[in-house]
Amino acid sequence: MQLDNLTISQLREKLASGETTSVELTKAFLARIAATDEKVNAFITVCEEEALAAAEAADQRIAAGNAAPLTGIPLAVKDIFNTIDVRTTCGSKILDNYVSPYDATAIAKLREQGAVIIGKLNMDEFAMGSSNENSAAGSVKNPWDLERVPGGSSGGSAASVAAGQALATLGTDTGGSIRQPASHCGVVGLKPTYGRVSRFGVIAYASSLDQVGPVARNVEDCATILGVVAGYDPADSTSVDTPVPDYLATIKDGVKGKKIGLPKEYFIEGLDADVKKAVDAAIETYKSLGAEIVEVSLPHTDYAVACYYLIATAEASSNLARYDGVRFGVRKDEGEGLIGMYQQTRAAGFGDEVKRRIMLGTYALSSGYYDAYYLKAQKVRTLIRQDFLDAFEQVDFMLAPVAPTPAFKIGEKTDDPLQMYLSDIFTIPLNLAGTCGLSLPCGTSSEGLPIGLQLFGKPFAEGEILQAAWAFESATDFGGKLAPL
Amino acid sequence: MDSRYEVVIGLEVHVQLTTKTKIFCGCSKDFGQEPNSQTCPVCLGLPGALPVLNKQVVEYAIKTGLATNHQIAPRSIFARKNYFYPDLPKGYQISQFELPICEHGWLNIETEELGKKKVGITRIHMEEDAGKLIHSDGNSSAVDLNRACTPLLEVVSEPDMRSADEAIAYLKQLHQIVMYLGVCDGNLEEGSFRCDANVSVRLWGQKELGTRAELKNLNSFRFIKQAIEYEVERQIDVIDDGGKVVQETRLFDADAGTTRSMRGKEEAHDYRYFPDPDLVPLVVDHAWVERVRAELPELPEAKLQRYQDELGLTEYDAGVISSERAVAEYFEALVGLHNNAKICANWVMGELSRALNENDIAIADCPVTPDLLAGILNRIADNTISGKIAKKVFEEIWQSGKTADQVIEEKGLKQVTDTGAIEAILDEIIAANQSQFEELKGGKEKLMGFFVGQVMKASKGKANPGMVNQLMQKKLKG
Numbered sequence: 001m002q003l004d005n006l007t008i009s010q011l012r013e014k015l016a017s018g019e020t021t022s023v024e025l026t027k028a029f030l031a032r033i034a035a036t037d038e039k040v041n042a043f044i045t046v047c048e049e050e051a052l053a054a055a056e057a058a059d060q061r062i063a064a065g066n067a068a069p070l071t072g073i074p075l076a077v078k079d080i081f082n083t084i085d086v087r088t089t090c091g092s093k094i095l096d097n098y099v100s101p102y103d104a105t106a107i108a109k110l111r112e113q114g115a116v117i118i119g120k121l122n123m124d125e126f127a128m129g130s131s132n133e134n135s136a137a138g139s140v141k142n143p144w145d146l147e148r149v150p151g152g153s154s155g156g157s158a159a160s161v162a163a164g165q166a167l168a169t170l171g172t173d174t175g176g177s178i179r180q181p182a183s184h185c186g187v188v189g190l191k192p193t194y195g196r197v198s199r200f201g202v203i204a205y206a207s208s209l210d211q212v213g214p215v216a217r218n219v220e221d222c223a224t225i226l227g228v229v230a231g232y233d234p235a236d237s238t239s240v241d242t243p244v245p246d247y248l249a250t251i252k253d254g255v256k257g258k259k260i261g262l263p264k265e266y267f268i269e270g271l272d273a274d275v276k277k278a279v280d281a282a283i284e285t286y287k288s289l290g291a292e293i294v295e296v297s298l299p300h301t302d303y304a305v306a307c308y309y310l311i312a313t314a315e316a317s318s319n320l321a322r323y324d325g326v327r328f329g330v331r332k333d334e335g336e337g338l339i340g341m342y343q344q345t346r347a348a349g350f351g352d353e354v355k356r357r358i359m360l361g362t363y364a365l366s367s368g369y370y371d372a373y374y375l376k377a378q379k380v381r382t383l384i385r386q387d388f389l390d391a392f393e394q395v396d397f398m399l400a401p402v403a404p405t406p407a408f409k410i411g412e413k414t415d416d417p418l419q420m421y422l423s424d425i426f427t428i429p430l431n432l433a434g435t436c437g438l439s440l441p442c443g444t445s446s447e448g449l450p451i452g453l454q455l456f457g458k459p460f461a462e463g464e465i466l467q468a469a470w471a472f473e474s475a476t477d478f479g480g481k482l483a484p485l
Numbered sequence: 486m487d488s489r490y491e492v493v494i495g496l497e498v499h500v501q502l503t504t505k506t507k508i509f510c511g512c513s514k515d516f517g518q519e520p521n522s523q524t525c526p527v528c529l530g531l532p533g534a535l536p537v538l539n540k541q542v543v544e545y546a547i548k549t550g551l552a553t554n555h556q557i558a559p560r561s562i563f564a565r566k567n568y569f570y571p572d573l574p575k576g577y578q579i580s581q582f583e584l585p586i587c588e589h590g591w592l593n594i595e596t597e598e599l600g601k602k603k604v605g606i607t608r609i610h611m612e613e614d615a616g617k618l619i620h621s622d623g624n625s626s627a628v629d630l631n632r633a634c635t636p637l638l639e640v641v642s643e644p645d646m647r648s649a650d651e652a653i654a655y656l657k658q659l660h661q662i663v664m665y666l667g668v669c670d671g672n673l674e675e676g677s678f679r680c681d682a683n684v685s686v687r688l689w690g691q692k693e694l695g696t697r698a699e700l701k702n703l704n705s706f707r708f709i710k711q712a713i714e715y716e717v718e719r720q721i722d723v724i725d726d727g728g729k730v731v732q733e734t735r736l737f738d739a740d741a742g743t744t745r746s747m748r749g750k751e752e753a754h755d756y757r758y759f760p761d762p763d764l765v766p767l768v769v770d771h772a773w774v775e776r777v778r779a780e781l782p783e784l785p786e787a788k789l790q791r792y793q794d795e796l797g798l799t800e801y802d803a804g805v806i807s808s809e810r811a812v813a814e815y816f817e818a819l820v821g822l823h824n825n826a827k828i829c830a831n832w833v834m835g836e837l838s839r840a841l842n843e844n845d846i847a848i849a850d851c852p853v854t855p856d857l858l859a860g861i862l863n864r865i866a867d868n869t870i871s872g873k874i875a876k877k878v879f880e881e882i883w884q885s886g887k888t889a890d891q892v893i894e895e896k897g898l899k900q901v902t903d904t905g906a907i908e909a910i911l912d913e914i915i916a917a918n919q920s921q922f923e924e925l926k927g928g929k930e931k932l933m934g935f936f937v938g939q940v941m942k943a944s945k946g947k948a949n950p951g952m953v954n955q956l957m958q959k960k961l962k963g
Contacts, residue, residue, distance in 0.1 A: 081533075082531075082532065082533045088532070090532070095532070098532070100526075100531065100532070100533070101526060101531070102526050102531075102534075104533055199533075199535065200533065200534070200535050201533040201534070202533050203532040203533045204532075204533065204763075206762075207762035207763050208762035234537065235535060235537060236535050236537075237535065237536070237537050237538065237763065237764050237765050238535075238762070238763065238764075238765060314759060315759075315762055317567075317757075318565050318567050318576070318577050318757070318759070320576075321567060321569065321575065321576020321577055322530045322531075322532070322574060322575045322576050323532075324569060324571075324576060326571045326574075326628065327529060327530070327531075327574060327628070328531065328532075338571065342569055362757065365567070365757035365758075365759055366755055366757060367755045367757070370757075370759070374759060
């Protein structure tokens with residue numbers, strides 16, 4: 001069965017008409033994973049048995065005529081989501097043996113719909129990374145060039161979609177972790193507004209920044225999945241009780257007469273020439289679609305990376321304290337007492353980048369440094385958020401590159417954490433502002449690597465950026481392609 | 486007490502709340518269950534679990550804050566207190582730090598030695614409790630997280646107390662209030678009302694505070710007093726010997742009656758407090774505060790005053806009756822049914838509390854309800870029965886649950902008020918005790934009691950003692 005260029009809604013029609021079954025679809029994806037994942041390494045756990053059982057149940061539901069939008073659709077999720085049936089490692093040795101006694105809210109919503117979860121995707125350990133090289137399960141390879149990174153931390157979520165191993169996936173985005181890998185892998189990734197999707201059951205990296213979102217081959221599928229997972233959850237105090245619109249109903253409304261802002265701080269010297277060319281061409285496309293382009297300013301952009309690495313690491317240092325070997329996960333105890341057990345467990349269980357961020361965050365919160373680092377960063381964060389809100393007074397949404405360069409080579413930046421951190425320079429500010437954004441393909445580099453375009457939306461205006469992205473996608477021919485593995 | 490030194494005491498009290506469920510999850514907080522049976526992903530601190538604030542806890546915090554004269558913050562923040570310990574599942578405790586829910590409170594206290602004073606309360610904040618470690622004989626310990634995430638209020642006083650007695654007076658006052666409010670079961674032994682005392686001494690007139698020791702493991706009012714008194718002596722001895730008091734935590738040893746150092750420098754923890762990003766700022770609007778204020782019960786201090794001013798009780802009686810909410814409520818119900826408050830107070834403090842103590846029954850479960858007791862008091866007032874017979878009636882009611890009228894009727898306890906009948910008995914007794922009667926006539930007043938007693942005995946207590954007296958006077962004059 002030819003699976004390219006099919007949207008979830010088209011597939012749903014095929015399922016409803018009996019042209020295919022969920023079991024057949026699921027088997028096709030499982031076969032694709034079996035054939036390609038030795039190269040890509042996008043999956044930490046493939047749930048063959050569980051997926052087939054879910055597919056059978058979905059087929060019965062479809063036959064009974066009460067299918068929901070995702071019934072029978074094979075999806076995969078980042079291994080950061082707690083799942084009751086298979087282990088949840090979060091890309092870490094310390095959770096190597098961990099099976100959650102409960103499902104994350106987003107997972108429960110997928111299951112309610114009868115979606116088929118075919119596996120748990122590789123990721124940077126505890127979502128800390130921009131290249132998916134920090135995983136206990138090994139690096140994920142970019143399906144377009146196996147020598148290159150897929151981006152991170154949701155590297156598996158983007159690579160598996162590009163490799164045709166899953167129709168769509170769920171990822172999380174704390175500083176660009178959905179958008180940057182989506183860009184590097186030539187797929188569509190959406191980071192919703194903070195509070196739009198429940199974080200309950202999503203293993204926390206930086207609680208005030210983490211947000212769940214979809215990665216898919218096309219804009220419409222992103223909208224479909226967002227429509228399912230979004231919504232207020234009483235189990236997450238930071239989720240927002242605001243109605244979830246019908247994203248598909250407005251997705252084709254176009255951008256005619258819309259005002260698009262170009263934040264001048266994102267169009268700087270040093271931006272890769274291919275990236276610049278592709279983004280400039282995208283601007284022209286939007287003009288031709290009837291949008292008005294204006295320059296705007298996000299004046300505190302320069303401080304975003306520093307601000308992020310204080311706030312995110314501070315929260316992480318506390319969030320990761322629970323991995324102490326006492327109640328769950330891997331314990332190392334060489335009989336040197338309680339403190340010894342803590343030290344051995346955490347020394348053996350966490351990778352270098354996680355340790356680095358725990359130390360950074362601990363330092364930022366320490367007495368005597370708190371005001372200078374954490375508190376200052378919070379103030380800067382307020383300014384950055386205000387930058388966005390001010391700009392949104394003038395424009396409907398903003399357009400920017402996703403990453404300064406296309407996917408870099410595996411190992412290229414591992415020895416230089418600061419260079420690695422700077423690869424998120426265009427994605428981080430949005431998380432600090434807390435609004436929504438997405439990444440969609442807008443071209444390829446001279447080396448044939450995907451390049452992404454980023455749209456920033458107003459708070460809870462996911463519908464508007466999906467609409468703008470759909471308009472671009474329909475007018476161009478960059479998206480929906482599978483990597484030739 | 487050494488007169489060269491002034492004692493300075495500040496108290497931190499942890500009040501465990503009586504909510505049905507825990508502070509950040511829906512688990513029941515029933516105690517005495519199988520270890521780790523009252524737990525869920527949230528209170529176990531499992532990956533991905535998130536806290537959701539229990540509104541009842543906020544309500545209780547506001548109540549307690551208002552009852553202790555605090556300002557209620559319109560916006561308060563939960564913070565994480567970070568430290569590693571096996572009974573702390575998340576590796577941090579969710580508490581409040583910079584913006585607590587209540588600030589700037591106070592309580593009035595009174596001691597014999599130092600009289601009345603106002604003790605400042607810096608703040609009250611909400612937080613979660615930790616679990617419990619169970620140490621076995623061998624080299625291992627087990628963790629029970631049933632108590633983890635149980636709601637606590639931490640009430641932090643100013644260092645305003647100047648003696649162990651003042652500390653106890655403050656604690657008893659606070660204890661009484663939280664019990665009155667019904668927010669805490671008040672059990673010190675089981676740790677529902679836990680006190681840590683910060684104790685220091687300084688020379689009289691010295692402005693800055695001395696170095697303090699924090700005393701822990703104080704699970705009765707008596708131990709708190711003992712521990713503070715011991716600690717004051719110890720610190721004075723240290724200073725007198727030319728030493729310096731070290732800032733440390735000291736455990737009270739109840740068997741030895743002493744305090745001993747628990748940990749030294751390790752105590753200088755850096756808890757790295759920061760606002761918990763999983764919880765949004767808590768907003769308490771004016772309407773909420775005012776609703777809780779309107780629902781506050783009358784507090785013991787107000788009752789004490791009202792019982793004296795309006796009901797004419799002595800300060801002592803008013804104090805005894807207002808000390809416990811259930812007793813005060815019983816008393817007030819009784820006064821509503823019988824108008825002599827003094828008699829009501831006497832019965833509540835006398836016969837009733839004796840019977841409750843003997844039978845080890847709480848006043849709320851008393852078989853003689855205010856209604857039934859008022860029935861007895863009303864029959865005394867209208868001379869149907871004497872006070873003495875009334876005690877018999879009370880016993881009967883306690884056993885049977887019948888009304889006073891039923892008991893009086895069934896047992897034939899109605900007082901004899903027929904002058905003729907009493908006079909007949911009296912005449913018989915005078916006749917049988919002629920010589921004593923003459924002596925009484927001759928001025929041996931003591932014998933009056935003898936005659937009245939004889940009449941009461943002969944009437945099986947049913948003669949009205951007042952009437953017996955009157956008739957006797959008549960006979961003597963006649």
